[in-house]
Amino acid sequence: xxxxxxxxxxxxxxxxxxxxxxxxxxxxxxxxxxxxxxxxxxxxxxxxxxxxxxxxxxxxxxxxxxxxxxxxxxxxxxxxxxxxxxxxxxxxxxxxxxxxxxxxxxxxxxxxxxxxxxxxxxxxxxxxxxxxxxxxxxxxxxxxxxxxxxxxxxxxxxxxxxxxxxxxxxxxxxxxxxxxxxxxxxxxxxxxxxxxxxxxxxxxxxxxxxxxxxxxxxxxxxxxxxxxxxxxxxxxxxxxxxxxxxxxxxxxxxxxxxxxxxxxxxxxxxxxxxxxxxxxxxxxxxxxxxxxxxxxxxxxxxxxxxxxxxxxxxxxxxxxxxxxxxxxxxxxxxxxxxxxxxxxxxxxxxxxxxxxxxxxxxxxxxxxxxxxxxxxxxxxxxxxxxxxxxxxxxxxxxxxxxxxxxxxxxxxxxxxxxxxxxxxxxxxxxxxxxxxxxxxxxxxxxxxxxxxxxxxxxxxxxxxxxxxxxxxxxxxxxxxxxxxxxxxxxxxxxxxxxxxxxxxxxxxxxxxxxxxxxxxxxxxxxxxxxxxxxxxxxxxxxxxxxxxxxxxxxxxxxxxxxxxxxxxxxxxxxxxxxxxxxxxxxxxxxxxxxxxxxxxxxxxxxxxxxxxxxxxxxxxxxxxxxxxxxxxxxxxxxxxxxx
Numbered sequence: 301x302x303x304x305x306x307x308x309x310x311x312x313x314x315x316x317x318x319x320x321x322x323x324x325x326x327x328x329x330x331x332x333x334x335x336x337x338x339x340x341x342x343x344x345x346x347x348x349x350x351x352x353x354x355x356x357x358x359x360x361x362x363x364x365x366x367x368x369x370x371x372x373x374x375x376x377x378x379x380x381x382x383x384x385x386x387x388x389x390x391x392x393x394x395x396x397x398x399x400x401x402x403x404x405x406x407x408x409x410x411x412x413x414x415x416x417x418x419x420x421x422x423x424x425x426x427x428x429x430x431x432x433x434x435x436x437x438x439x440x441x442x443x444x445x446x447x448x449x450x451x452x453x454x455x456x457x458x459x460x461x462x463x464x465x466x467x468x469x470x471x472x473x474x475x476x477x478x479x480x481x482x483x484x485x486x487x488x489x490x491x492x493x494x495x496x497x498x499x500x501x502x503x504x505x506x507x508x509x510x511x512x513x514x515x516x517x518x519x520x521x522x523x524x525x526x527x528x529x530x531x532x533x534x535x536x537x538x539x540x541x542x543x544x545x546x547x548x549x550x551x552x553x554x555x556x557x558x559x560x561x562x563x564x565x566x567x568x569x570x571x572x573x574x575x576x577x578x579x580x581x582x583x584x585x586x587x588x589x590x591x592x593x594x595x596x597x598x599x600x601x602x603x604x605x606x607x608x609x610x611x612x613x614x615x616x617x618x619x620x621x622x623x624x625x626x627x628x629x630x631x632x633x634x635x636x637x638x639x640x641x642x643x644x645x646x647x648x649x650x651x652x653x654x655x656x657x658x659x660x661x662x663x664x665x666x667x668x669x670x671x672x673x674x675x676x677x678x679x680x681x682x683x684x685x686x687x688x689x690x691x692x693x694x695x696x697x698x699x700x701x702x703x704x705x706x707x708x709x710x711x712x713x714x715x716x717x718x719x720x721x722x723x724x725x726x727x728x729x730x731x732x733x734x735x736x737x738x739x740x741x742x743x744x745x746x747x748x749x750x751x752x753x754x755x756x757x758x759x760x761x762x763x764x765x766x767x768x769x770x771x772x773x774x775x776x777x778x779x780x781x782x783x784x785x786x787x788x789x790x791x792x793x794x795x796x797x798x799x800x801x802x803x804x805x806x807x808x809x810x811x812x813x814x815x816x817x818x819x820x821x822x823x824x825x826x827x828x829x830x831x832x833x834x835x836x837x838x839x840x841x842x843x844x845x846x847x848x849x850x851x852x853x854x855x856x857x858x859x860x861x862x863x864x865x866x867x868x869x870x871x872x873x874x875x876x877x878x879x880x881x882x883x884x885x886x887x888x889x890x891x892x893x894x895x896x897x898x899x900x901x902x903x904x905x906x907x908x909x910x911x912x913x914x915x916x917x918x919x920x921x922x923x924x925x926x927x928x929x930x931x932x933x934x935x936x937x938x939x940x941x942x943x
Contacts, residue, residue, distance in 0.1 A: 675702050
């Protein structure tokens with residue numbers, strides 16, 4: 301261990317890339333890849349020191365959060381696949397761990413079966429949750445131990461125990477779930493008895509020299525749940541059984557706490573760092589890691605260099621860019637693709653309808669998007685019209701494949717709508733990504749012409765073999781009486797120019813753009829803001845967790861935003877607007893300025909002018925219909941591969 305301490309890597313991130321010993325396991329760096337998806341090999345070859353290769357359930361039939369028929373990873377018809385997880389990690393130079401998991405009262409069970417919980421009740425779906433008895437505790441703890449021993453015997457280098465996010469051990473620890481009045485409820489010492497029994501049985505099964513890591517929520521971030529002081533005391537109780545603890549936060553199935561588990565743009569980076577540092581101050585012999593919204597190597601390095609933690613774990617960042625560690629190690633941080641924390645990669649946010657990554661088109665599209673770009677055998681002259689994310693991604697992709705690419709952008713700089721969005725206060729991650737895209741474009745062989753508004757005549761002069769239209773969208777302006785009055789602005793005109801508005805702005809349209817503008821006007825500019833939205837909910841274009849995070853943020857504003865749902869503006873006047881509610885009643889709302897956030901439309905008429913120039917023509921991004929960044933990047937990458 302002394303040799304490890306003395307040896308320092310001669311690089312910018314020397315702490316991040318210093319080896320560490322956990323029990324008898326030496327990791328080459330302090331980087332842990334969390335069990336967030338199945339790309340184990342990519343994370344290992346990408347440079348992570350330890351990869352947690354998915355999970356295994358403790359009790360088939362009663363511990364899966366997916367379905368009642370899920371088997372253990374060590375079931376005889378699954379174990380060969382599990383062995384491949386280990387080999388994938390070892391091939392890539394990483395060590396392999398596996399998460400051991402029991403959903404407890406949230407388990408999805410077969411019809412007629414029951415789930416386990418600290419207390420008995422009937423769930424909303426009609427499933428019985430049985431209160432775990434002392435005998436049951438011994439039974440379940442032994443199952444945990446059996447699964448841990450299976451992991452060790454198969455060849456995993458460590459195990460990762462999920463004691464957080466509202467799963468079975470956490471259900472006993474948290475007053476939110478544990479309402480027992482016997483010796484397993486009430487005070488922390490009682491609530492901790494069953495989780496400690498699990499740890500004791502596991503340690504006895506795998507012996508003293510096998511690395512055990514435990515993930516736990518510092519706080520669950522909903523009313524009535526466990527507080528950090530109790531979590532810290534439990535970690536100290538557990539210290540003799542484990543070698544490392546990973547600090548997370550929030551809940552999973554409880555969506556109000558889920559937005560803290562996978563924090564979004566309204567939460568600052570590294571939200572769990574304070575709790576992890578406090579744990580580090582109190583533990584005596586175990587290592588401490590932290591997970592959650594750690595996006596950049598500088599952030600990770602600062603946590604380790606300050607002594608706040610020993611290791612840093614990454615989930616969504618490695619979906620955005622599995623090669624994050626290697627790029628950081630090699631000093632190529634400008635090439636790291638930044639995570640937007642949009643949570644499109646998370647199945648519950650989209651109801652499984654549009655799962656993917658906004659900045660990594662290959663994620664969830666592995667059969668459609670190539671891992672390695674193929675070189676074209678027929679280089680073409682490609683013209684891309686429009687320098688937003690779709691156009692930039694397409695241009696870079698086509699250029700890397702060997703095509704001669706020219707990108708035409710009418711504005712002074714590329715970036716498209718991202719340049720506008722990144723000016724907003726809570727769009728730090730968009731700013732990182734916008735700069736990343738511009739940097740990658742500058743490093744490419746693409747010929748970029750800014751301040752160059754494309755016309756059919758100009759495009760013809762470039763003699764393209766293929767033409768890509770990425771013209772973007774434009775604000776929808778409803779034909780309302782008074783819409784041309786001088787105090788009426790579109791969102792494009794107002795972002796970055798908030799001083800144009802009065803003290804009582806009214807926003808027509810409560811989509812994602814309108815609500816985010818309202819928050820910023822209220823919180824940072826101290827204005828009395830009103831939103832009029834025709835639908836029955838704000839930000840319907842956003843995913844489910846985004847809408848929850850948005851609602852929670854609005855509830856915390858000092859100056860509350862007045863919201864009128866199921867209502868539409870009928871007329872704009874100089875000092876008010878006339879609004880009609882769902883019952884047909886018309887009333888007026890006082891205002892001194894208006895912001896139109898009534899949607900985006902494709903530039904179809906403009907696009908039509910470019911047809912007929914060349915047979916090979918494509919439309920991507922907002923040209924088809926208003927797009928998320930995810931869709932723009934997917935189409936840009938896909939067409940770039942297709943040309």
